[in-house]
Amino acid sequence: MARDPRTSFAAGRLPPPPWTTRFAPAPTGELHLGHVANALWVWGLARAFGGRVLLRIEDHDRVRCRPEHERAILADLDWLGLEPDRDPSSGAPRVRQSDRNEVYESALGRLERGGEVYVCRCTRREILALSAAAAGEEPRYPGTCRGRGLPADASPMRRVRLPGDLVEFEDLRLGARRQHPDSQCGDLLARDRDGNWTYQFAVAVDDLEQGVDVVVRGEDLLESTGRQILLARRLGRERPPLFLHHPLVYRADGAKLSKSSRDTAIGELRRQGWSAARTLGAAAAAVGLLPQPRPLTLREAAARLAEAGAARAPSA
Numbered sequence: 001m002a003r004d005p006r007t008s009f010a011a012g013r014l015p016p017p018p019w020t021t022r023f024a025p026a027p028t029g030e031l032h033l034g035h036v037a038n039a040l041w042v043w044g045l046a047r048a049f050g051g052r053v054l055l056r057i058e059d060h061d062r063v064r065c066r067p068e069h070e071r072a073i074l075a076d077l078d079w080l081g082l083e084p085d086r087d088p089s090s091g092a093p094r095v096r097q098s099d100r101n102e103v104y105e106s107a108l109g110r111l112e113r114g115g116e117v118y119v120c121r122c123t124r125r126e127i128l129a130l131s132a133a134a135a136g137e138e139p140r141y142p143g144t145c146r147g148r149g150l151p152a153d154a155s156p157m158r159r160v161r162l163p164g165d166l167v168e169f170e171d172l173r174l175g176a177r178r179q180h181p182d183s184q185c186g187d188l189l190a191r192d193r194d195g196n197w198t199y200q201f202a203v204a205v206d207d208l209e210q211g212v213d214v215v216v217r218g219e220d221l222l223e224s225t226g227r228q229i230l231l232a233r234r235l236g237r238e239r240p241p242l243f244l245h246h247p248l249v250y251r252a253d254g255a256k257l258s259k260s261s262r263d264t265a266i267g268e269l270r271r272q273g274w275s276a277a278r279t280l281g282a283a284a285a286a287v288g289l290l291p292q293p294r295p296l297t298l299r300e301a302a303a304r305l306a307e308a309g310a311a312r313a314p315s316a
């Protein structure tokens with residue numbers, strides 16, 4: 001059977017089993033086929049190569065996340081037959097970022113004591129005005145508040161100084177990558193003006209605290225990886241996780257799926273009478289794990305990933 005070159009990766013570089021990965025949806029909407037493709041890579045890789053899967057509900061954004069979305073995500077995962085392993089420290093079937101304020105406070109405190117955090121009160125508009133980013137590009141924080149020594153009560157916003165280092169890492173699928181977070185985003189926002197922990201900060205702390213050593217996620221998050229590696233090092237992590245960024249699912253018109261893509265929402269497919277196997281197969285075909293959509297089990301997806309992983313020499 002012809003293999004899709006998009007799926008080949010260096011399985012020989014995975015840590016010895018049992019290693020730990022995670023599925024980390026944000027409950028800002030329903031799961032769609034893109035999440036299912038991610039889940040297939042996460043669970044399939046873990047089943048094929050001796051990993052365990054933690055479920056982390058990434059509800060750090062208290063404004064956009066909703067408990068009903070979390071309930072729907074859990075019901076969809078159950079329906080798809082995707083069962084997570086228990087969190088090793090708490091024994092809980094999942095962790096929720098909104099329950100972990102103390103963990104983030106304590107990580108920030110460690111960095112603060114090392115002089116690596118400062119209070120910032122720049123608005124997004126000010127940063128946009130100062131940054132040279134073109135429309136749609138990520139604005140770089142120019143460090144306006146870095147030397148100001150603002151008192152703690154000036155704002156809940158906190159930034160972590162990022163060293164100017166070039167970060168080099170070897171993505172298991174995409175190979176050697178070089179990123180320069182200082183010129184991409186500048187000093188990293190850890191907590192925003194509403195007191196919300198940011199995705200970048202929470203994810204680096206959680207991956208460290210939960211012992212996640214393999215991060216499997218879509219290519220849309222590739223640009224975040226260098227800064228998460230720097231932050232992990234700043235937090236005292238000796239070996240940052242390994243990363244595998246997989247292909248994304250696109251709509252027929254080439255647009256990325258979003259939580260508002262009702263047509264591929266899993267709840268909608270279920271209402272239309274799709275089976276779990278048909279849903280897994282449609283997601284697998286969309287990211288090159290199957291040549292054509294057809295019903296697929298998780299076991300078969302794992303077998304296909306076992307093949308895709310064996311296709312590349314460990315050093316490639």
Ligand code: GLU
Binds near residue numbers: 024025058203217
């Ligand atoms: N919570 C993120 C999302 O739903 C995924 C984060 C990650 O895998 O690092 O897109």
